[in-house]
Amino acid sequence: xxxxxxxxxxxxxxxxxxxxxxxxxxxxxxxxxxxxxxxxxxxxxxxxxxxxxxxxxxxxxxxxxxxxxxxxxxxxxxxxxxxxxxxxxxxxxxxxxxxxxxxxxxxxxxxxxxxxxxxxxxxxxxxxxxxxxxxxx
Numbered sequence: 101x102x103x104x105x106x107x108x109x110x111x112x113x114x115x116x117x118x119x120x121x122x123x124x125x126x127x128x129x130x131x132x133x134x135x136x137x138x139x140x141x142x143x144x145x146x147x148x149x150x151x152x153x154x155x156x157x158x159x160x161x162x163x164x165x166x167x168x169x170x171x172x173x174x175x176x177x178x179x180x181x182x183x184x185x186x187x188x189x190x191x192x193x194x195x196x197x198x199x200x201x202x203x204x205x206x207x208x209x210x211x212x213x214x215x216x217x218x219x220x221x222x223x224x225x226x227x228x229x230x231x232x233x234x235x236x237x
Contacts, residue, residue, distance in 0.1 A: 140177030
């Protein structure tokens with residue numbers, strides 16, 4: 101089954117988690133391409149470059165954002181991304197993915213209207229597949 105998700109994006113510094121998600125996406129053919137950033141700053145630089153170069157075809161359909169990362173964490177990324185996302189014509193689905201079960205993190209994530217949901221690591225395979233199916237329908 102071909103999936104309409106062209107490009108998925110993972111912003112996470114956890115190599116083991118990233119490799120696991122990458123494998124799942126490849127094996128299940130959930131997305132045709134995948135871009136990975138180790139922290140929010142790398143990702144933000146990428147999105148700003150897209151804005152400057154008007155290369156919107158390089159925008160991901162879906163983003164999985166970790167909260168705890170070095171250099172620039174998920175919260176800082178969200179605060180900056182919110183300032184530029186309206187310049188894109190494409191709807192980008194964003195999930196916060198964290199090992200934190202702190203209710204304050206959950207509330208804070210949901211206060212960003214661009215956050216579709218808050219997922220707690222590790223994400224079950226079935227839930228992961230459903231995300232890809234639901235968001236492309």
